[in-house]
Amino acid sequence: MRVPLRLAPVFDRCGLRALLAGRRRWRGLVVLAHHRVGDARTVVGHPGQLSVDEETLDRQLQILRRDADLIEPAALHEARSHRGRAVLLTFDDGYADARATALPILQAHGAAAVFFIATGFIDRPRLPWWDELTWIAERAHRPAAAGDWTAHYKQLGSGAAERYLDELARRTGVGRAPASAGAGQWCDWDDVRTLRDAGMTIGAHTHDHPVLARAPAERQRHELCLGMDRIEAETGARPRWLAYPVGQRASFSETTRRVAQEAGIELAFSSYGGWNPWSELDRYDVRRMWVPADPARLRARVLAPRLFA
Numbered sequence: 001m002r003v004p005l006r007l008a009p010v011f012d013r014c015g016l017r018a019l020l021a022g023r024r025r026w027r028g029l030v031v032l033a034h035h036r037v038g039d040a041r042t043v044v045g046h047p048g049q050l051s052v053d054e055e056t057l058d059r060q061l062q063i064l065r066r067d068a069d070l071i072e073p074a075a076l077h078e079a080r081s082h083r084g085r086a087v088l089l090t091f092d093d094g095y096a097d098a099r100a101t102a103l104p105i106l107q108a109h110g111a112a113a114v115f116f117i118a119t120g121f122i123d124r125p126r127l128p129w130w131d132e133l134t135w136i137a138e139r140a141h142r143p144a145a146a147g148d149w150t151a152h153y154k155q156l157g158s159g160a161a162e163r164y165l166d167e168l169a170r171r172t173g174v175g176r177a178p179a180s181a182g183a184g185q186w187c188d189w190d191d192v193r194t195l196r197d198a199g200m201t202i203g204a205h206t207h208d209h210p211v212l213a214r215a216p217a218e219r220q221r222h223e224l225c226l227g228m229d230r231i232e233a234e235t236g237a238r239p240r241w242l243a244y245p246v247g248q249r250a251s252f253s254e255t256t257r258r259v260a261q262e263a264g265i266e267l268a269f270s271s272y273g274g275w276n277p278w279s280e281l282d283r284y285d286v287r288r289m290w291v292p293a294d295p296a297r298l299r300a301r302v303l304a305p306r307l308f309a
Contacts (some may be wrong), residue, residue, distance in 0.1 A: 247271030
C-alpha cells in the first residue's frame with residue numbers, strides 16, 4: 001500500500017512517527033538524490049534543479065542521523081548483511097556548490113555521499129541543456145514554456161535535441177546562451193579531487209549528460225566511457241557507479257544497461273522514485289528518490305519507505 005507523501009505531516013501530528021520508528025526495521029536501501037545546494041535566487045537557469053538550501057540540508061542530515069542508518073558508499077555491500085534503515089546520499093551533475101556548500105555540511109555531520117559528475121561541464125563550462133531551455137524561455141518572456149520545452153527535449157534523439165535548441169533560439173530571436181552564462185556554475189577538477197580526498201565517492205554521469213535511451217548504442221558507449229576516462233585521468237580512480245542522466249524509466253534502456261555493464265559499471269542509479277528491498281535490488285536500476293524539503297516528509301520516507309517511497 002502506498003500513502004500520498006502529502007499526508008506525512010498528519011502522521012507526525014498524530015504521533016504516528018513514534019509508532020513508525022518503533023516498528024521492525026525494514027531491510028533495504030533508500031537512496032536520496034540532490035542536485036544543487038544553495039540560494040534559489042542565485043540559480044542561473046532551471047530553478048527546479050535546486051534541491052535544497054544550506055539550512056535544509058543541515059536539517060536533513062540531523063534527521064537522517066537520528067532516524068536512519070546513514071551509510072558511507074564504501075559500506076554499501078556490507079550493509080546488506082545488517083538489519084537497518086540503510087540510507088545513501090547522492091548529488092548529481094557536479095555543480096560548484098558540491099565542493100563549496102555540500103561538502104562542509106556533510107563533513108560537519110561525519111557523513112559521506114556519492115557525487116555523480118558530468119565531466120563535459122567541467123572540461124567546457126557552459127549552461128547544460130535544461131538550464132539553457134530556461135535561459136531562452138526567460139529572455140523570450142515566456143518562462144512558463146520552459147517546462148513544455150524540457151519535456152519535448154527529453155523525447156528527442158541526440159542529434160535532433162541539439163537542433164531543437166538551435167530552432168528555439170532562432171524562433172524566439174534570443175539566440176543560444178553564451179558559454180559565459182555557465183561561468184562559476186561547475187566544479188573544476190581541483191574541486192573534484194577535494195571531494196575525493198575528503199572521502200566522497202566520485203561516480204560517472206556521462207560526459208555531456210544526454211538522454212541515453214534516445215541515442216544509438218555507440219553514442220551511449222562514447223558518452224559513458226569518455227566520462228569515466230576523464231574521471232580516472234583526473235582523480236586516479238575509475239568510477240564503478242553511474243547515475244543515468246535524467247533517470248526516468250524512459251531515460252535508459254536495455255541497451256543502456258548492457259553498455260554500462262560492458263564499461264565496468266557495477267551499480268547504475270535511476271531517479272524515478274521508490275526504494276530497494278535487498279531481495280529486489282537491481283544492480284542496473286538502483287532506485288533513487290528526490291529528497292523532500294519538509295522534515296515530516298523526509299522522516300516518513302526513511303521510517304516507512306513501503307508506505308511513502
